[in-house]
Amino acid sequence: MNVHTYITGGNSGIGFETAKYLAKRGARVIIADINNAKTTVANIIHIRLFADKFNKSVDQLDILVNNAGCYTFKKFATEDGLDLIMQVNNLGPFLMTKLFMEKLLRHV
Structure with a gap:
């Protein structure tokens, strides 16, 4: 399998299982994990x-997963002044895509 995959939220749940499955099938899997991967944290501080x-x-x-x-339950604002949930769940994936x-x- 010559597939290259980038997964956000790949440290647990569905993202982890997706990463594990694709890696098992031979895909090169890159995981953005802000909780456990110190290198990834350093890389995605400035997403652009x-x-x-x-x-x-x-x-x-x-x-791209x-x-x-x-x-x-609490409202949190990001450094940009936006709602944390809105930024992580909606704006982040849109920007990454x-x-x-x-x-x-390139493959279409």
Whole structure:
């Protein structure tokens, strides 16, 4: 299997099982995990810089799994002043898809 996959939220739940399944089938799996992967945390602090670095270092992206998500009963604002849930669950995946679109469209 010559498939390259990027998964957000790949440290647990459905994202972890998806990553495990794809890796078992031979896919190259890249996981964004802000809870456990110190290297990933450093890379995605500035998401645009990370996407630029990713696009320069990875030649192929066949599958993008936007699985990261959060929920909280309390309202939290991000540094941008946006609601945390809105940014993680909606804006983040939209931006990641947009930033990786060129790589994804190469195979269409």
